Amino acid sequence: MxxxxxxxxxxxxxxxxxxxxxxxxxxxxxxxxxxxxxLRPALHEFGLAGQYVDERQLxxxxxxxxxxxxxxMLSIVGMVFWRIADGQSVGELHTLIGIGLAARALTGLVMAxxxxxxxxxxxxxxxxxxALFIVLDGGFSIVSAFGIAIGLVIVGFGQLGxxxxxxxxxxxxxxxxxxxxxxxxxxxxxxxxxxxMFFVIPIVTSSVCLFLGxxxxxxxxxxxxxxxxxxxxxxxxxxxxxLLLIIGSxxxxxxxxxxxxxxxxxxxxQGVSCTGQIEYYQNGNLEFCRLAREDTLSGQxxxxxxxxxxxxxxxxxWCMLQEDTEIQGYxxxxxxxxxxxxxxxKGQVRTVYLAEDQVIQGIPCAKFRFLSAVFWPVHGKxxxxxFHENGQLKYCELSEHYSVExxxxxxxxxxxxxxxxxxVAKK
Amino acid sequence: xxxxxxxxxDSLLEMKTHLRRFRFxxxxxxxxxIAEMVSVSRQTIVAIERGDYSPSVKLALxxxxxxxxxxxxxxxxxxxxHD
Numbered sequence: 298m299x300x301x302x303x304x305x306x307x308x309x310x311x312x313x314x315x316x317x318x319x320x321x322x323x324x325x326x327x328x329x330x331x332x333x334x335x336l337r338p339a340l341h342e343f344g345l346a347g348q349y350v351d352e353r354q355l356x357x358x359x360x361x362x363x364x365x366x367x368x369x370m371l372s373i374v375g376m377v378f379w380r381i382a383d384g385q386s387v388g389e390l391h392t393l394i395g396i397g398l399a400a401r402a403l404t405g406l407v408m409a410x411x412x413x414x415x416x417x418x419x420x421x422x423x424x425x426x427x428a429l430f431i432v433l434d435g436g437f438s439i440v441s442a443f444g445i446a447i448g449l450v451i452v453g454f455g456q457l458g459x460x461x462x463x464x465x466x467x468x469x470x471x472x473x474x475x476x477x478x479x480x481x482x483x484x485x486x487x488x489x490x491x492x493x494m495f496f497v498i499p500i501v502t503s504s505v506c507l508f509l510g511x512x513x514x515x516x517x518x519x520x521x522x523x524x525x526x527x528x529x530x531x532x533x534x535x536x537x538x539x540l541l542l543i544i545g546s547x548x549x550x551x552x553x554x555x556x557x558x559x560x561x562x563x564x565x566x567q568g569v570s571c572t573g574q575i576e577y578y579q580n581g582n583l584e585f586c587r588l589a590r591e592d593t594l595s596g597q598x599x600x601x602x603x604x605x606x607x608x609x610x611x612x613x614x615w616c617m618l619q620e621d622t623e624i625q626g627y628x629x630x631x632x633x634x635x636x637x638x639x640x641x642x643k644g645q646v647r648t649v650y651l652a653e654d655q656v657i658q659g660i661p662c663a664k665f666r667f668l669s670a671v672f673w674p675v676h677g678k679x680x681x682x683x684f685h686e687n688g689q690l691k692y693c694e695l696s697e698h699y700s701v702e703x704x705x706x707x708x709x710x711x712x713x714x715x716x717x718x719x720x721v722a723k724k
Numbered sequence: 725x726x727x728x729x730x731x732x733x734d735s736l737l738e739m740k741t742h743l744r745r746f747r748f749x750x751x752x753x754x755x756x757x758i759a760e761m762v763s764v765s766r767q768t769i770v771a772i773e774r775g776d777y778s779p780s781v782k783l784a785l786x787x788x789x790x791x792x793x794x795x796x797x798x799x800x801x802x803x804x805x806h807d
Contacts, residue, residue, distance in 0.1 A: 351764040353777050 304340060304349045308333040322574065328542065338362065345528060370397055396494050403502060407527060412518065413510025417458045420469060420503035423496060424451030441709070455503070462511035469504035473497050485540040493541065498534050505530060563589035569605065578609045595644030597624065615639040621652040627682070628652040630665050641686045649682050654696035657682070660712065662693035685716045738802050744773050746791040746798060762786045 315329030332339075338358040340346040350358075377390045402422075406415035428448030431441045458465040476482070476497055482489050505526060509518050563570050571586035578584050585606045592599055594613040599605065604617035616638050618624075618631030630636045630650040639648035650665040665680040683692040692713050699706050702720045706712060713721040747753045753761075755769045762783060771777035779787065788795045 351768050352780050352783060353768040353771060354765065356777075 302349050304337050304346065308336045311336065325542075328539070339531075342531070345524070366397065366401065370394065373397070392491060395491075399495060399499070403499060407502065407506060411510070412506040413458070413462050416462065416466070416503045416506030416508075416510055417455045419455075419499050419506065420458065420465075421452045421455035423499050423503070424448045424453075424455060426495065427451065458503075458507045462507040466504045466507035466511065469500050469507070473500045473504065476500070485537075490541050493537050498530075498537070501533075502530060567611065569594070580609060582609060582611050583607055584609075595640060595642075597640065597644055597646075612642045613640060613644075614642075615648075624649060627655060627657070636665070643686070645686055645688055646684055647686075648684075650680060651682050651693075657693065658690045658718070660690060660693060660701070661696045661699055662690075663696035663709070685714075687716055689716055689718050690714055736803070739775065739778055739799060740802050741772055741775065741799050743769070743787065743791075743798055746793055750791050758787070758790065761790045 311329050311333035315326040315333065317326075318329065319326035337346060337350060337354075341350045341355060341358070373390050373393050377394075380390065403419060406418055409415065425448065428445045431444040431448065454465055454468065476492070480489070480492060482492060482497065509522075509526065563572055564575070565571070566575060566583045566586060569583060569586065570589040570592055571583075572589035573587045575586040576584045585604060588599060588601050588603045588605060590601045592601075592605075594605060594616075597613075599616060600619065600622060602619040603622075604619075605613060606615045606617075608614050617636065618629060618638060620631040622629055622631055624638055625646045627646065627649050628651065629638050630652045636650045637648065638646070638650070641647050651662060653664050655662055655664070662682050663680075680694065681692075682690075682694075685691045692711060694711050695706055695708055697708050701712055704720065715721055743758075747755075747758055755773070756766045759766045759769045764783065768777065768779075772779055784795045784799060788798050791798065
């Protein structure tokens with residue numbers, strides 16, 4: 298039943314490496330097991346499997362893939378409802394649903410073979426998606442109007458692609474490059490996942506489709522060119538995703554050893570109850586771990602599962618909450634996007650990402666809005682709320698029109714205060 | 725499950741294959757041998773002979789060539805009434 302060919306042995310190799318990594322406690326092993334299982338259908342879809350897959354196997358892969366996709370999507374939707382019922386946040390699950398549906402739509406459009414049409418539809422969808430989610434996420438403000446305008450410009454680009462496919466293709470390629478560099482995406486932070494998956498990759502795909510489809514009707518894109526181009530795109534997307542997983546997961550860069558404690562087991566490290574992967578500095582001090590149970594650090598009570606990080610001197614300096622949690626009176630975002638809630642050495646909160654709009658010291662501060670933060674290289678606002686060491690509000694973005702010290706600010710504007718609470722500058 | 729198409733509201737088309745007969749006529753070729761000749765798996769040949777899988781035009785032409793016959797001799801469509 299199992300065909301022993303080069304693909305089979307390659308998959309065995311991947312599984313073998315995965316087993317070794319699993320034994321050493323690395324989560325990356327899961328990625329390798331999945332890659333081994335999907336190697337044959339993936340290679341075929343990128344035109345690289347050649348004689349190793351016959352047509353009936355292809356049909357079975359295709360049909361089982363469709364069924365599996367439906368099952369996975371329904372399972373994620375089910376998990377969304379369960380988590381909502383439990384009062385837990387579901388941001389990451391929404392992202393998974395979005396990635397699944399977008400990937401299916403995008404690949405289906407490309408496979409239909411009408412590249413120019415596919416390019417126009419993909420880029421128009423990107424623009425509409427951007428405009429829609431900015432409205433849903435933040436309502437109407439100067440910042441969101443700017444974002445909506447960009448979304449509509451992108452839709453316009455898409456329509457222009459019908460008449461000037463090559464020019465628009467080049468413009469989109471330039472837009473993707475600009476987005477990568479201005480948003481500093483080459484750092485592959487976890488928070489960049491949505492930007493890569495919903496914007497950069499679709500924009501690049503649209504650019505490629507418009508370029509390929511710019512030939513006149515009688516010229517057909519050869520199968521070899523198709524395989525190379527879309528195979529490269531697929532490998533590129535997979536590489537980006539892998540880098541986001543590897544680098545993003547290791548944003549806590551341990552310069553010392555790593556120890557893995559199985560889930561459900563606890564180990565006390567320098568007074569902290571840790572579980573899962575524990576990372577140390579070279580001097581042996583604890584750098585990062587997840588709390589096995591509720592614990593109090595620098596006077597701050599943190600729930601089990603919180604990722605806690607220490608400086609090399611042993612001071613607790615930031616944490617990653619697993620769910621929205623009240624920290625020193627501020628409901629703080631947790632779970633997806635890797636929110637780092639920061640603390641001063643003596644325990645006062647330094648940085649939070651608010652889970653809801655909140656009036657802080659009389660100032661109506663806005664909750665974190667993801668799509669506004671995507672444009673931080675343009676407007677300099679990342680959606681965080683900052684405090685001085687004495688507890689005075691230092692910076693926040695307004696949730697409504699407001700006047701401070703006689704100066705009028707609009708919703709979305711950033712306000713800054715010094716340690717005495719005096720306004721520093723208008724933005 | 726054999727390939728069935730509704731030709732019109734009153735009839736059903738089924739594909740029948742004579743692949744096994746032609747295999748034996750060509751020196752009693754095994755399923756594995758004919759599979760290797762046309763670069764597919766043995767399971768694919770099994771599925772074709774059972775009527776569970778309809779080969780692509782390319783594969784059907786390849787099979788006909790290797791078995792020194794025509795596609796029409798190897799495969800046929802039979803109408804049957806659907807109640």
